[in-house]
Amino acid sequence: MENIIHVTVIDREGKEHLLEAPTDMNMNVMELCKSYELPVEGTCGGMAMCASCQVYVLSDHLLPAKSDNEDAALDQAFFVKSNSRLACQIHLTKELDGLKLKLAGE
Numbered sequence: 001m002e003n004i005i006h007v008t009v010i011d012r013e014g015k016e017h018l019l020e021a022p023t024d025m026n027m028n029v030m031e032l033c034k035s036y037e038l039p040v041e042g043t044c045g046g047m048a049m050c051a052s053c054q055v056y057v058l059s060d061h062l063l064p065a066k067s068d069n070e071d072a073a074l075d076q077a078f079f080v081k082s083n084s085r086l087a088c089q090i091h092l093t094k095e096l097d098g099l100k101l102k103l104a105g106e
Contacts, residue, residue: 005097009038010058012103021092029055029101030087040103046088051077053087054104061099063090079105 003024009017021032030053033040041052048069054077057063063085066074070089074080084104090096 003094005092005094005099007032007092007096008098008100009033009036009055010100010102011038012105021096023092023094025092027092028088029053029090029092029099032092033087033103038103040087042088044088048073048086048089051086054079054084055087055090055101056081056104057083057085057099058102059098059100061096063096077104 003022005021005023007019007021009019011017017036017038019032019036028046030040030042030046043052044050048067051073070086073086074084
């Protein structure tokens, strides 16, 4: 299907999950993870305010620059690395086919 991409998410136990992600529904990675019942909280509802959906980007995909809100949320988060992003700020597009992420620690 032309509107489906694949995203690999590694959970906190190290298990890989290959997720099918629609690109025509304006979804983000946090919503995708929740739809597969992966343990991503998203306490703020995707507003880039809480960092409870922090992930580590493992693939070389070019993502949009972090917003000021995302930077501020990550500045207050635990376990932040240079490849940390908020899953709620990664919108699913066809360019992200093959994206690989790991859920950050709690």
